[in-house]
Structure formats: structure tokens, C-alpha cells
Amino acid sequence: MHASAIRERLVVIGNGMAGCRAIEEVLARDPARYAITIFGAEPRVNYNRIMLSPVLAGEKCFDDIVINSAEWYAANGIELVAGDPVIRIDREHRRVVSRSGRVEAYDRLLIATGSDPVVIPVPGKDLPGVVTFRDLDDVDRMLAAAERGGPNNERPRAVVIGGGLLGLEAAHGLSLRGMQVSVIHLMPTLMDRQLDEAAGWLLKTELERRGQAILTEADTEAIVEKDGHVAGVRLKGGREILADLVVMAVGIRPNTALAKAAGLECERGVMVDDHMVTSDPAVVAVGECVQHRGQCYGLVAPLWEMCRALADRLTEHALEGSGGYQGSVTSTKLKVSGIEVFSAGDFSGGDGTEDIVMRDAARGVYKRVVLRNDRLVGAVLYGDTADGSWYFDLLKKGEDVSDIRDALIFGQAYASGGALADPNWAVAALSDEAEICGCNGVSKGKVVATIRGGADSLAAVRSQCKASASCGSCTGLVESLLTLTLGDEVQQGARTLCGCTSYTHEDVRRVIVENRLKAIPEVMQQLHWATPDGCAACRPALNYYLLCAWPGEYLDDQKSRFVNERMHANIQKDGTYSVVPRMWGGLTNPRELRAIADVVEKYDAPMVKVTGGQRLDIFGIKKEDLPAVWADLNAAGMVSGHAYGKSLRTVKTCVGSEWCRFGTQDSTSLGVKIERMTWGSWMPHKFKIAVSGCPRNCAEATIKDFGVVCVDSGYELHVGGNGGMKVRVTDLLCKVATEEEALEHCAAFIQLYREQAHYLERTAPWIERVGLEHVKAQLFDDPDAVHRLAARFRISQQFMQDDPWARRAAGERRDLHSHLGEVRPLSLETT
Amino acid sequence: MSPLWLDIGPASQIEPGSARTLPVLGGEEIAVFRTARGEVYALVNKCPHKQGPLSQGIVHGDSVTCPLHNFRISLRSGEALGDDEGCTPTIPLKLEAGRIFLLREAVLGKQAA
Numbered sequence: 047m048h049a050s051a052i053r054e055r056l057v058v059i060g061n062g063m064a065g066c067r068a069i070e071e072v073l074a075r076d077p078a079r080y081a082i083t084i085f086g087a088e089p090r091v092n093y094n095r096i097m098l099s100p101v102l103a104g105e106k107c108f109d110d111i112v113i114n115s116a117e118w119y120a121a122n123g124i125e126l127v128a129g130d131p132v133i134r135i136d137r138e139h140r141r142v143v144s145r146s147g148r149v150e151a152y153d154r155l156l157i158a159t160g161s162d163p164v165v166i167p168v169p170g171k172d173l174p175g176v177v178t179f180r181d182l183d184d185v186d187r188m189l190a191a192a193e194r195g196g197p198n199n200e201r202p203r204a205v206v207i208g209g210g211l212l213g214l215e216a217a218h219g220l221s222l223r224g225m226q227v228s229v230i231h232l233m234p235t236l237m238d239r240q241l242d243e244a245a246g247w248l249l250k251t252e253l254e255r256r257g258q259a260i261l262t263e264a265d266t267e268a269i270v271e272k273d274g275h276v277a278g279v280r281l282k283g284g285r286e287i288l289a290d291l292v293v294m295a296v297g298i299r300p301n302t303a304l305a306k307a308a309g310l311e312c313e314r315g316v317m318v319d320d321h322m323v324t325s326d327p328a329v330v331a332v333g334e335c336v337q338h339r340g341q342c343y344g345l346v347a348p349l350w351e352m353c354r355a356l357a358d359r360l361t362e363h364a365l366e367g368s369g370g371y372q373g374s375v376t377s378t379k380l381k382v383s384g385i386e387v388f389s390a391g392d393f394s395g396g397d398g399t400e401d402i403v404m405r406d407a408a409r410g411v412y413k414r415v416v417l418r419n420d421r422l423v424g425a426v427l428y429g430d431t432a433d434g435s436w437y438f439d440l441l442k443k444g445e446d447v448s449d450i451r452d453a454l455i456f457g458q459a460y461a462s463g464g465a466l467a468d469p470n471w472a473v474a475a476l477s478d479e480a481e482i483c484g485c486n487g488v489s490k491g492k493v494v495a496t497i498r499g500g501a502d503s504l505a506a507v508r509s510q511c512k513a514s515a516s517c518g519s520c521t522g523l524v525e526s527l528l529t530l531t532l533g534d535e536v537q538q539g540a541r542t543l544c545g546c547t548s549y550t551h552e553d554v555r556r557v558i559v560e561n562r563l564k565a566i567p568e569v570m571q572q573l574h575w576a577t578p579d580g581c582a583a584c585r586p587a588l589n590y591y592l593l594c595a596w597p598g599e600y601l602d603d604q605k606s607r608f609v610n611e612r613m614h615a616n617i618q619k620d621g622t623y624s625v626v627p628r629m630w631g632g633l634t635n636p637r638e639l640r641a642i643a644d645v646v647e648k649y650d651a652p653m654v655k656v657t658g659g660q661r662l663d664i665f666g667i668k669k670e671d672l673p674a675v676w677a678d679l680n681a682a683g684m685v686s687g688h689a690y691g692k693s694l695r696t697v698k699t700c701v702g703s704e705w706c707r708f709g710t711q712d713s714t715s716l717g718v719k720i721e722r723m724t725w726g727s728w729m730p731h732k733f734k735i736a737v738s739g740c741p742r743n744c745a746e747a748t749i750k751d752f753g754v755v756c757v758d759s760g761y762e763l764h765v766g767g768n769g770g771m772k773v774r775v776t777d778l779l780c781k782v783a784t785e786e787e788a789l790e791h792c793a794a795f796i797q798l799y800r801e802q803a804h805y806l807e808r809t810a811p812w813i814e815r816v817g818l819e820h821v822k823a824q825l826f827d828d829p830d831a832v833h834r835l836a837a838r839f840r841i842s843q844q845f846m847q848d849d850p851w852a853r854r855a856a857g858e859r860r861d862l863h864s865h866l867g868e869v870r871p872l873s874l875e876t877t
Numbered sequence: 878m879s880p881l882w883l884d885i886g887p888a889s890q891i892e893p894g895s896a897r898t899l900p901v902l903g904g905e906e907i908a909v910f911r912t913a914r915g916e917v918y919a920l921v922n923k924c925p926h927k928q929g930p931l932s933q934g935i936v937h938g939d940s941v942t943c944p945l946h947n948f949r950i951s952l953r954s955g956e957a958l959g960d961d962e963g964c965t966p967t968i969p970l971k972l973e974a975g976r977i978f979l980l981r982e983a984v985l986g987k988q989a990a
Contacts (some may be wrong), residue, residue, distance in 0.1 A: 048955065235913070238915050244916060265889060394914070394916060397953055397956065577938060581937050582934070582935040583936060606893070608935065608944065617933060621928075621933075866886065866891075867900050869902060
């Protein structure tokens with residue numbers, strides 16, 4: 047008794063992981079130094095909070111996650127005051143007061159109050175059935191809800207607000223406990239603080255496959271009540287999701303209340319120095335409640351380092367030599383069985399950083415490492431996290447990795463050791479029987495034999511032995527085999543779609559159709575895109591290819607559209623827009639002309655011009671005014687002229703047999719019919735049509751993408767003309783006898799172009815590339831081909847012929863046309 | 878006392894992967910970008926090349942491609958990327974509780990003298 051009387055008194059507020067770990071570290075250095083009292087808010091011994099997820103999921107029970115049993119406290123002479131939290135710190139008299147009124151004096155005080163879950167301030171947040179996910183009581187409440195079942199013996203429903211680490215672990219546990227789970231996440235990407243978009247998308251897809259409903263960019267407006275209990279969640283925008291349990295897992299906030307009330311310096315957390323000392327030298331703090339060098343941590347790993355620095359201080363142990371706590375680089379792993387996710391460091395990219403990305407669609411793997419100045423600064427791994435700790439180690443050491451750069455993404459096994467640094471080595475080491483292409487069952491020996499037999503490019507290997515010709519996930523292996531077998535003699539294949547991929551336009555289009563890919567991230571994953579979300583070249587191309595492949599099904603991605611197609615007008619050099627209403631076949635009337643004149647005056651358009659395609663172009667319209675301009679033009683019966691799109695532009699006509707003394711057919715009316723049939727269709731590039739009433743060709747039909755020249759006996763159909771930078775006269779495709787046939791052939795030719803040309807390839811270079819004979823063969827070898835193509839075009843047109851102006855004029859996507867606000871500096875100064 | 882930061886409202890006003898604009902009376906228009914990952918950046922809405930409105934470009938990763946002549950601009954630094962040269966001024970920004978704040982003096986500093 048005498049000995050303890052002269053021991054210094056150390057009081058710990060917080061019986062959590064940080065408080066107890068700190069005491070363990072202190073005891074390891076000097077077991078006799080302090081008389082220790084620990085206050086805990088929870089009525090139980092210290093347990094491993096991060097293992098609550100497995101407890102919820104039923105993979106562990108409470109006893110499995112206890113860190114320090116009651117015996118540990120007794121054996122070390124520690125007094126545990128559990129279930130009686132400290133409510134006040136009296137620094138002047140160096141004592142603390144608990145809720146029950148207990149007063150405990152201290153020489154040294156350790157604050158380890160951890161953090162509190164953030165509860166979003168929405169109506170209904172305090173209803174029974176709304177819980178957070180922080181301690182064992184929360185887990186018990188969730189388990190009770192799962193056992194209680196839903197109304198009418200239905201499966202009980204849970205809504206988890208927050209798609210971060212904790213929220214997803216809660217969702218996983220609840221779903222294993224038989225609940226039907228929806229996750230509501232404010233941001234577009236799940237675990238947005240730990241994952242990039244590509245990994246987040248894979249995670250979302252996997253969770254959805256497991257039956258969870260994942261709602262991203264969903265903002266909670268209120269918790270809905272029924273009979274005094276939670277009944278659902280209402281989102282901004284009005285959507286309601288039924289719920290018998292709502293879990294709020296939107297984040298944590300350092301618990302600084304006691305420290306603040308005691309006058310200790312606090313910002314987001316309790317401020318500490320490198321030895322975890324607060325603004326009062328007698329008070330130290332550790333764990334999630336502290337703020338060190340501007341950082342607050344919500345993960346467990348930094349705790350261990352903090353506790354060591356703290357114990358060094360409290361025991362004056364190695365204080366001279368110890369630099370104290372230097373801050374932590376953290377890594378994250380998601381504890382959801384069967385889903386491997388790892389992230390560490392800074393992977394937001396940016397200046398001076400370089401991404402190395404590897405995707406393996408067959409295995410569902412995405413790996414990305416980020417380098418800056420030849421040093422690893424971040425890593426995101428999905429599907430295969432075996433090398434997570436190795437990357438994390440490289441990251442913390444900050445060593446130059448340029449020597450192993452080429453093999454870095456393949457992991458430690460390939461990258462370790464200079465001799466193995468060549469990624470081709472791994473392929474060279476494979477046996478001849480090893481399967482390279484799983485889709486077509488092609489072995490390494492067969493691929494090598496094919497290469498030795500003369501296949502000197504990827505395309506040649508694909509066509510001769512089918513390796514990499516299906517899903518394409520073995521392309522990298524085949525390329526390695528080409529290099530190993532032929533060295534520098536490998537022939538580069540056709541130009542790839544863009545720098546983000548090694549695939550050509552044809553490959554991408556084929557894979558989209560064969561594998562029924564229906565979203566841009568899906569294509570990028572399947573085809574191993576080298577960038578997280580593509581570039582300004584591939585995004586519009588993929589958007590078009592998907593739109594063309596899945597009419598009516600694919601949801602157009604406006605973010606992947608060039609400005610003109612997003613704004614439905616042509617951007618000019620000063621940032622204003624020009625507006626061209628459609629005039630069918632170049633015909634107009636007083637009502638349209640008046641409406642155009644009114645728009646010009648009402649919106650102060652500085653110029654109106656007649657275009658080469660026989661339309662009127664109104665210049666200088668501001669983006670904010672576009673919807674109003676369109677509303678006025680719509681009111682006069684006019685729709686979008688698509689003068690801005692990779693789409694049908696205009697059908698130019700001459701007056702034909704109705705007026706002209708030379709006219710042979712009614713070219714004007716045919717032009718109007720063609721334009722009515724083709725308007726609104728998205729194409730690889732812009733598409734111009736003209737109809738001339740006689741071979742004098744006043745409508746200049748022989749420099750259009752599709753031109754009709756009327757003759758006495760019928761209609762000559764010309765294709766592939768261009769009046770632009772490189773003038774190209776059309777090729778004669780065929781001659782038909784009737785208007786109906788002319789229309790049918792026009793639809794078929796357009797559809798062939800839509801399905802086969804590269805994005806941003808006009809008909810002229812397309813025909814030069816594939817040859818007129820190819821086009822003719824595709825249209826005429828099979829007598830049904832024209833009708834089949836034309837039928838596909840008409841199906842697609844059912845979904846395309848919807849005036850985009852009318853929808854915008856009615857208020858759709860107002861955000862694209864309005865400013866966020868306006869800053870008026872003078873009024874701000876005075877108010 | 879005028880506040881140090883200008884609150885320009887919730888980040889959710891901007892669709893991820895796009896930008897919206899903020900005109901400054903007597904000054905330069907500011908483009909506020911939100912990337913697909915949810916990061917937010919503010920730049921003067923002018924390409925260093927021919928003053929194209931960057932807010933209307935395609936946003937990919939943390940860069941934007943100018944709608945006029947395809948200059949690629951870093952949203953972090955405003956620097957032209959690749960072989961192009963030039964730099965667009967950036968506006969310091971912070972995100973708090975889902976709301977976007979722009980550094981006041983940087984916004985007003987964009988006023989024409």
C-alpha cells in the first residue's frame with residue numbers, strides 16, 4: 047500500500063483501443079511507475095472495435111474480440127471504472143469527476159475519448175430504429191432489428207446511409223443477417239475517400255450482384271416515421287425507400303467535448319505535439335480524438351505509433367533518442383468477405399504523377415499505382431490485394447522505384463530482383479502447355495508456333511490462332527509472346543482508339559456487341575483501359591458506339607459528349623453559341639421567318655447568316671438564353687437543326703420538277719422526305735445529304751455523304767463525297783427507279799456507316815479505307831441486306847427522333863444553362 | 878468584417894464530371910469543376926490558348942479538355958498538359974460539410990482593375 051501511495055497517479059479517460067494500448071505501452075516500459083485508473087463509458091472491458099463488423103456479420107462473437115479481459119486489469123493493478131463516464135476535467139485541482147459523482151485526482155491525465163459517429167441533422171434522426179455503428183450496443187440494436195423481421199412477415203429492410211468503409215461493412219453484415227439492404231451514398235463513388243472511380247464501380251457492381259441496392263449521389267432529406275418507429279428514408283427529389291432499420295454511417299467526429307470544456311486547445315481534435323502532449327503539460331491525449339500536425343485519424347494503425355510516442359514521454363523512456371510521433375501514412379482494407387479492396391496514400395493523380403494501371407476483366411481485377419518523382423505515392427487494388435502490403439511498404443519507405451518500374455504493377459513476385467524485372471520474364475517462364483487464351487483454349491506453345499509461322503502482329507495472331515480474339519483479356523500476354531519470339535520485328539497493328547487502350551475501334555465495337563457491354567465503365571474494365579476514366583477522345587467514341595449498339599437501351603452519357611452536343615448549339619470562339627433551327631429540305635415559310643426574326647431581336651443576336659446547307663444560323667446566343675430561344679422557335683413549329691452534331695445535318699435540295707424547266711423529278715419533296723426520315727440520328731461524324739432534280743446538280747449532291755441526282759428514268763445514288771478540306775467527289779453506289787427505293791437505300795447506307803465507320807470518320811475517308819467494293823458487297827451481296835440495314839436504322843430512329851430542344855426548353859438539365867450564382871463585389875463590400 | 882471564404886453552395890449542384898460557372902461582376906468568370914471522383918476545383922473560365930470556356934470541356938481524371946482546340950488543362954494547377962504551354966489561374970477552394978468555399982480575395986482579385 048505504501049508503494050502505491052507514492053506512485054504518480056495516471057488517470058485515463060476512455061477504455062477503448064487507444065487508451066488501453068497506451069497503458070500497455072507504458073507498462074511495458076515501466077510497470078511500477080503509475081497507479082492507473084481507467085474510466086470507460088461502456089459497461090464492459092476493452093475490445094477491438096474494428097472487429098465489430100465481423101461480429102455483426104456473425105463471423106465472430108464478442109469474446110473473440112476482447113483485447114484485455116478483467117484479469118488483465120487486475121493483474122496490472124489497474125482500476126477500471128466501466129459504465130461511469132467522466133463528465134468534467136478540473137485542471138486547476140488536477141482531478142476528474144464522473145457521472146456518478148466520483149472524483150479522481152491525477153498527476154497525469156490521458157484523454158482517449160475517441161470519436162463520435164456523425165448523425166446527419168435530418169428530421170426523424172432520433173426515431174427508434176435509427177442507429178449508428180460505433181459500439182457493441184449498436185451491433186446489438188442492429189441484430190435485434192434483423193431478428194424482429196419486417197412487417198407482414200416480410201424480409202426486414204435496412205437502409206445504410208453512407209457508402210464508406212464502415213457503412214459497407216454494416217451493409218454486408220446486415221445482409222448476411224437476412225436483411226434486405228439499401229446503401230445510400232452522397233458521392234458518386236463508393237468509398238470515395240479510399241477508392242478511385244474505376245475501383246468504386248467494380249465494388250458497386252459486385253455489391254449489387256450480391257443483392258444490395260446501391261444508390262450513389264443520393265442525398266437524405268428525412269427519416270420517415272410510422273407508428274412512432276422508423277419506416278423509411280426520403281431522398282432529396284422525393285424518392286422514398288422503406289426501412290425497418292436505418293444505420294447512419296456517414297463518418298466520425300473527434301470527441302473533444304471534455305477537453306474543450308476544460309479549456310484545452312482544440313481545433314477539429316484535441317491539439318497535441320509529437321509526444322501527444324496537449325496545451326497542458328500534465329495532460330496527454332491519443333487516438334481518434336487528437337489532431338496532430340493538422341491531421342485527425344479514423345483508422346487503427348496510427349494509434350499504435352501514437353501510443354509508442356506517448357509511452358516514451360510518460361516514462362521518459364528513450365526520450366532523447368526518440369523523435370516522437372511523425373504522423374502516419376494510412377492504408378485501408380475493406381472487411382467484406384470475398385471482396386478484396388485495398389488503398390493507400392494519395393491516388394488522386396494530378397501534376398507530376400504518373401499512373402500505372404492494370405485491369406484483368408476475367409478475374410475482376412483492377413490495380414493502379416501512382417508514382418511521383420519515381421517514388422510510389424499511392425495504390426488502389428481491387429480483386430487482388432496480395433501485394434497491398436508490399437506497395438504500402440514501398441510507399442512508406444519512399445524509395446526510388448525506377449529500377450522496377452516496368453514490373454511494378456505485376457507485384458512483388460515479378461518485380462523483386464533485377465533479373466525478374468522484365469514483365470516478359472513471367473510469360474517466358476510459363477510452360478508450353480500453359481493456357482494463354484481461356485476463351486478459345488489456346489496454349490502458349492500454339493501461340494508461339496503461330497508467331498514463328500509468320501504471324502508478326504497482334505492482329506495476325508488473333509486471326510490465325512484466335513488467341514486474344516474474343517474477350518481480349520490475354521492481349522498483354524500475347525504481346526509479351528510476340529516480343530519474346532520476334533524481338534524488334536513485331537509489327538504494330540492498326541491504330542488504337544486512343545492512348546487509353548491498346549484496342550482498335552473495330553475491337554472495341556466488336557467486344558461491346560459480343561459481350562453485351564452497356565456502360566462506359568464496363569467497356570473500360572473489360573478492355574483494360576489504362577486510365578481511370580478515359581480521355582476526351584475515347585469517352586465520346588464509347589458513348590457513340592454504345593448508343594449505336596443498344597438503341598433505346600443505352601443511357602446517353604452527357605458528360606462524354608462534346609460541348610456542342612451537350613448544349614445542342616455550336617460554340618463560337620467567344621463562348622457564345624449559334625443556333626440553327628431545322629428547315630426541312632431547305633423550305634421555310636413566313637411563320638418560321640417571323641419567329642427567327644423575333645428571336646434575333648429579342649436576344650440581341652449580332653448576326654444571322656444563310657448557311658451552305660440552306661438554313662439560317664443565329665449567332666451570339668448566351669448559354670443561359672438557349673432554352674428560351676428554343677422555346678420561341680419550338681412555338682413556331684421548328685425543332686433542332688442538329689447543326690452542332692455528329693449526326694444528320696441538312697438535306698439540301700434544288701426546286702426540281704415542280705418549278706424548274708429542267709427538273710426531272712420532285713427533288714424538293716424527296717429531300718423533305720429524306721430529312722424527315724433521317725433527322726436526329728447520331729452518327730460517327732456529321733452527315734450531309736443533297737437531292738438534285740437533274741444532272742445539272744444545283745444542290746451539289748456529288749460532294750455530299752449521300753447524294754441523289756434525279757434523272758428521267760429514276761434516281762442515281764451517290765456516296766462518300768466531301769466538300770471540305772480535301773474535296774472528294776462521290777462514288778456512284780447504284781441507280782434505283784422509285785422514291786421508295788431511294789429512301790430505303792439511303793437508310794441502309796447510313797446504318798452501314800453508323801455500324802462500321804470509326805468515330806469521327808466521315809464517309810469519304812471511311813470509303814477510302816474500306817473500299818467502295820466492300821460497301822457495295824455489304825449492301826448488295828445478300829439481297830436482303832438493304833432491308834435489314836434499313837430496318838435497324840428505323841428501329842434506332844424511334845428513339846432518336848425526339849427534339850432535344852423541346853426537352854431543354856421544358857426545363858430539363860437547367861443546370862447546364864444556368865450559373866451557380868453571381869458575385870457582385872460592391873454589394874458584398876457594403877453589406 | 879468580410880469573410881475570408883465565399884460560400885457558393887453545395888457541391889451537389891454540380892454533376893460529377895462536369896463544371897458550372899460563377900460570373901464575377903466586373904471580373905473574370907470562374908469555372909467550378911467536380912470530377913467523377915467528387916473532387917472540386919475552381920479555375921478562371923479561360924483556356925490560356927484562345928480563352929475558350931473550360932467549363933464546357935470534357936472532364937476526365939483531374940483535367941479538362943478545352944472545347945475550342947483540345948488543350949488539356951490540369952484542374953489542380955491550371956497548367957496546360959502534354960506538349961502545350963500556358964497556365965490558367967486557379968482559385969483556392971475548400972469543401973466543408975459538402976459546401977464549396979472559394980477564397981474571397983482570389984475571387985475578387987479577378988476583378989478587372
